[in-house]
Amino acid sequence: MARIDYADSSKASERTRDILAKNRNANIFRMMSHSPDYFVQYCRLGGAIRSRGELDPIVRELAITRTGILCEAPYEVIAHKRIGKNVGVTDEQNEALANWQAAKCFTETQRAALAFTDEIVKLNKPTDATFKAIAAKLAPGALVELQLSVGFYIMTSKFLETFEIDLQPVTEVVG
Template identity: 30%
Template sequence: MEYPDLSALPAELREAVSRRGSLNVFRMIMHSPRLAPGLLEMADAILQHNSLPDQLRELAIVRVGHVYGAPYEVHHHQNIGRLVGLGQAALAAAATGSTEGLSQEEASVLRCTDRLLARHTLSDAERAEALEFLTVEQLSDLVITVGFYQLVSNFLNTFGVTTEGETSPYR
């Protein structure tokens, strides 16, 4: 799918793409100019105001990307994960779903992410396990993060978004 002509968009939308490094995902989202502002605001909130520790947030996002077969998502969030201190063992686990070698918290977040992806909810026992180390706010943010990146991955896959032509801001 071709990227929309950004020059045909209102100035505030062109600025929104530019402010985010003109990454391909943000360019492609402009096919929905009336929904894009809200989507971008939600993305910013998840990355900047999430109560989950950054490493756990990125572990969940990378797992969603792998399960959804969204290489664009995996690429960018592995890079962000490394920047925030997510280890190679956790990144490898996100690819496979195996919890071997992970901390108790990482393993629990990975299991919760997989349960949300497979069953769209957590059982009482799974919720209780997560609440042993997460606050209710953090669990809520985990569920919202997983759901949001399911949406993003569906969009990326449907529109065939790749990293072609990008220079990654996550170095």
Template identity: 30%
Template sequence: MSAHGHESTAAARLPFPEVAAADAAIAERMAARRGGELSALDKLLLHSPPVADGWNELLGALRHKSSLAADLRELAILRVAVLNNAAFEWVAHKEAARRAGVTDAQIDALYDMDPAQHFDYRQNLVLELTDTATFEIAVPDLLFQRVRAEFSEREIVELMVTIGGYAMVSRFLVALQVPPPEGEVGSS
């Protein structure tokens, strides 16, 4: 695959719906958040316009209105993609992580089950929280205390919603077998 961001020719489990005129404004808002084009994910969400609209607002807020540092946000998203084997999510966020200052070595390390040596303390804490929230759901008090000591209440809320939100994204993508945009899928 190439890294040009074009959709793969493989098909998802559901066809893309026809967008009713009454729902065109929702599709336009989604496309605007994406820089003018709908992704395969967006198109599939339009089977339920109210869900698509809410999804767009939530994910737009996480990506563009969060106080969480961009590198931490993208590390959490990419780690969720790895843990849930969500190739679409991985491809869609790999370049965003690079733009946020995440190195290629760090991106590659996200496939390690113990990537700690490649990251600073705050990044490692985000990855530990992401792994724990993904595998165990419940966050132990000791881990939460460490997170609380490093992050503001707003950052904690945004981090937890990012982890949970992108778990939702990955589950949607994987269950519907949405192929990734063309690009490197990763090493796992």
């Protein structure tokens, strides 16, 4: 059960209600809408991360899901395994993310991105060797997008866990 009540959408502005409706009134957004201005900007940046830029969407979703795993945020993991499947992440890859280092189902670029993700989450920044490995695989724009994706979903995972956002049926989860 969430630590505080979800915002009452009937008291929200039309813009907030529209954004909530577009996001299926997912619990994360219902909680976040307590702060309408931050909520709107969060959704703008999240939308850009998920639908704009040059980073391969499979690499992005693998990194986001791995971030959720490392941050121990089940809501995020469930949501992004589903989103990942929609952009081409295989079931085998989703299942292997908990122990990706031993798995054979990832490309060199995906492995470099996962190592980069692990070190950002665990060490706060990647080692020089890990940075050089991913920088050799991605254009500068995609590299920036990868780091911003991981950072954004660290924040999102911590938000979910801080407020103990309730899980929803898999068909309803958005994150």
